[in-house]
Amino acid sequence: MSNLVDFSQRSLWISAASILFNPTFWNIAAQQASREATRKLTLLAAEYHNKVITKLFGGNARLGCYGLAVTIFSLGIFRDYLYHEALALQPTHPALLSPLVKYSAIPLFLTGNTLVLTSMYALGVTGTYLGDYFGILMDEPVTSFPFNVSEAPMYHGSTLSFLATALWFGKPAGVLLTGLVAVAYSVARRWEDPFTGMIYAKRDEERRKGKKGL
Ligand SMILES: *[C@@H]1O[C@H](CO)[C@@H](O)[C@H](O)[C@H]1NC(C)=O
Secondary structure, eight states: OTTTSOTTOHHHHHHHHHHHHHHHHHHHHHHHHHHHHHHHHHOTTOOOSSOHHHHHTTTOHHHHHHHHHHHHHHHHHHHHHHHHHHHHTSOOOGGGGSHHHHHHHHHHHHHHHHHHHHHHHHHHHHHHTTGGGGTOOOSSOOOSTTTTTOSSHHHHHHHHHHHHHHHHHTOHHHHHHHHHHHHHHHHHHHHHHHHHHHHHHHHHHHHHHHHHHO
């Protein structure tokens, strides 16, 4: 392993830390926002004590979500930059330098970016950046492309892009960091999926009650 990955490089550990930090950050931030947003769904006259992010933006859930979107997006760019910096100092491996491996990076990269960009387009800004946590819910679940080919196209697409970069530059360390990305996303989904499910289940319950009231 030691000639595949140079663990003595600080940049490798910094890149690993940023990969782990990002989904951790947005889950903590969004769950903070949702604590009150879910209360809002059940108690119409709820007071917003914990709505930290939303409060920062003058109590407007949509602005709060946009602020989080800009932050998550910037953190993502920074994480990608740190990843490239880390790979630059890592050894290449001859097996990864074969044209077959190198050029397989192109369809992987295109597939990854297609999944990320089309899911952003399908969800919109608030849908992409955990708007439902702020109480900005979608009317219906999105089932159009790319959600008909992947359960989590944003995460799968992003992971593919990391892998493509590793293969393009022939860096085993990149493959290792891609594995870390996959783990970080799968842990994030284990948090997010039940949370999102709960938010929508609550909404549907309120809708049913509302209909009965009419
Ligand atoms: C997903 O949707 C796209 C267009 O909306 C369609 O072309 C494609 O065949 C669908 N794929 C699957 C697996 O259903």
